[in-house]
Amino acid sequence: MEPPKFGDCYTAGEIAQKIYKVSTETLMAHSIRAVEGYLRQHYDFDTAIVLQPSKEVLSDMGRMSWCSVASNTGDPSYIFYQDDHPNWEKSHKRFCIAHELYHVIWAVGSSIKTPRRDRTAESVCDIFANELCRCHDTFYAEQATKQNADLRFQGLPFKSVT
Numbered sequence: 001m002e003p004p005k006f007g008d009c010y011t012a013g014e015i016a017q018k019i020y021k022v023s024t025e026t027l028m029a030h031s032i033r034a035v036e037g038y039l040r041q042h043y044d045f046d047t048a049i050v051l052q053p054s055k056e057v058l059s060d061m062g063r064m065s066w067c068s069v070a071s072n073t074g075d076p077s078y079i080f081y082q083d084d085h086p087n088w089e090k091s092h093k094r095f096c097i098a099h100e101l102y103h104v105i106w107a108v109g110s111s112i113k114t115p116r117r118d119r120t121a122e123s124v125c126d127i128f129a130n131e132l133c134r135c136h137d138t139f140y141a142e143q144a145t146k147q148n149a150d151l152r153f154q155g156l157p158f159k160s161v162t
Contacts, residue, residue: 027051027090028097031132032079035101045108050076051097053083065096069107069114077104091133098129 065081
């Protein structure tokens, strides 16, 4: 397979379409990047949080989602979630990811690399996940009343060189 001709304007447009398609399928992407920034800013902790869809997390772990927190070495931390559960909608997957994000924050903030997994911890993570998802819903509802003005790129096309 021949590599793409990156200098070609048609190639750039095609790749932009492919990236857009992936971005619309990504769950909680902005929140994940925000948590990474929060960990760097508040705990000087450097990790990339990677979503890992899994068909086995429910059977292997007995849970709908799970996280593995890296040491502060720049290695990725992973959030595993059940990808193909027949009764789950995208919103349920988003909730599970938000729940695991709090486990990551808690593990880093408390210096315990294995997130707590008792009823109290799970309830607190659920509170965080529900609030984060509620904030997302509120944001999108507010945007709808403004015809999504803050979500659109106004004045396209832009030029980076004048």
